[in-house]
Amino acid sequence: MKIAFVIYDNVTLLDFAGAYDPLTRLKTMGFMPDLTYDICARKECIRSAEGAELSADRVGCDLSSYDYVIIPGGEGIQQLMKDPAFLRWISVASEKTTVAAVCGGSLLLGAAGLLRTRKATTHPRLMNILENFVGDVSTDRIVDEGNIITAGGVTAAIDLGLYLCEKIAGAEVRGKIQVQMDYRCYRIV
Amino acid sequence: MKIAFVIYDNVTLLDFAGAYDPLTRLKTMGFMPDLTYDICARKECIRSAEGAELSADRVGCDLSSYDYVIIPGGEGIQQLMKDPAFLRWISVASEKTTVAAVCGGSLLLGAAGLLRTRKATTHPRLMNILENFVGDVSTDRIVDEGNIITAGGVTAAIDLGLYLCEKIAGAEVRGKIQVQMDYRCYRIV
Numbered sequence: 001m002k003i004a005f006v007i008y009d010n011v012t013l014l015d016f017a018g019a020y021d022p023l024t025r026l027k028t029m030g031f032m033p034d035l036t037y038d039i040c041a042r043k044e045c046i047r048s049a050e051g052a053e054l055s056a057d058r059v060g061c062d063l064s065s066y067d068y069v070i071i072p073g074g075e076g077i078q079q080l081m082k083d084p085a086f087l088r089w090i091s092v093a094s095e096k097t098t099v100a101a102v103c104g105g106s107l108l109l110g111a112a113g114l115l116r117t118r119k120a121t122t123h124p125r126l127m128n129i130l131e132n133f134v135g136d137v138s139t140d141r142i143v144d145e146g147n148i149i150t151a152g153g154v155t156a157a158i159d160l161g162l163y164l165c166e167k168i169a170g171a172e173v174r175g176k177i178q179v180q181m182d183y184r185c186y187r188i189v
Numbered sequence: 190m191k192i193a194f195v196i197y198d199n200v201t202l203l204d205f206a207g208a209y210d211p212l213t214r215l216k217t218m219g220f221m222p223d224l225t226y227d228i229c230a231r232k233e234c235i236r237s238a239e240g241a242e243l244s245a246d247r248v249g250c251d252l253s254s255y256d257y258v259i260i261p262g263g264e265g266i267q268q269l270m271k272d273p274a275f276l277r278w279i280s281v282a283s284e285k286t287t288v289a290a291v292c293g294g295s296l297l298l299g300a301a302g303l304l305r306t307r308k309a310t311t312h313p314r315l316m317n318i319l320e321n322f323v324g325d326v327s328t329d330r331i332v333d334e335g336n337i338i339t340a341g342g343v344t345a346a347i348d349l350g351l352y353l354c355e356k357i358a359g360a361e362v363r364g365k366i367q368v369q370m371d372y373r374c375y376r377i378v
Contacts, residue, residue: 012210013206013209013210014206014207014209014210014347014370016206017202017203017205017206017207018203018206020202020203020239020241021201021202021203021239021343024239024240028238028239037240039241045244049217050209050210050213050217051213051226051246052209052228052243052244053243053244054241054242054243054244055234055241055242055243055244057240103371123371124371125369152371153369153370153371154210154369154370154371154372155347155370155371155372156371158203158344180314180342180343181203181342181343181344182292182312182313182341182342182343182344182345183343183344184374185373185374
């Protein structure tokens, strides 16, 4: 099992960290010792929307070699939605892996043409933009369309991470991770 | 208004990012244009407990020059609780500023001797260690003792961040930030 966490300049740090925490606990809490995960970007070092500087573990790697690819949102999506190379990078992933997007990350999937016949969700304030790209807009916290999963705004990253923990390792493991995160409102909408 | 976000090797990324997101929105959403904030560490680059590499904005800076100092938890506290230089660094801050700790960060305040006559909280699984250092252990999500504030485990960082937003800028601003974070369970215990 391999998970890629995509980051880019002007990503919202919590969009990334919210999913990164529960999913990496699959390994750090001993449930899946063989799990590996990488922070993936198109350059070595990125600066978040808030100004935090974060290093990538892998640069420009083949995202299709991962089982799950997690795509956060953030101001940076404005540029990336018009960046064919970036959109190609994440599109390739969608052919073989499960791609899961949080918040504005859904708009990246939309701009890449991956949501045309799908139901999808995003940040409540981005719904009107998402409408241009999807078959069916949803206000659900998480929308699971098989190999494309989308989630609501910012803190929905935590719910998405826990949701994927359950999908990967079952409800009992998800529950233990949730307790360790002291998170008392899984999927409250 | 100046806020310091402390990080260190083996910090839990979400402990940091959970408070960093709402508090930095005080500036990025335009409520407090003059707010400044720094990520502060004792070295230039740290690696989180999960393996993420993060750069500090300031190294070994004088924490007492900030209005708020935020201290996250993570495995790294095991070493830091025995590190007199680190404990001195955060102790100096407590004399002039408000220090707010999340999760295992409370144990750092405890080891620094800052909680002896205080009520404080931490991660539910760390309560028995915190007992050694404090006047009164609480299971509340947030405990506000004036210039020392403590919060529960990991995701309590988000509640702490929002709580401080309200303390600094009022309930209306906190509400707007919470909506933008798509966070629907502020201080649910």
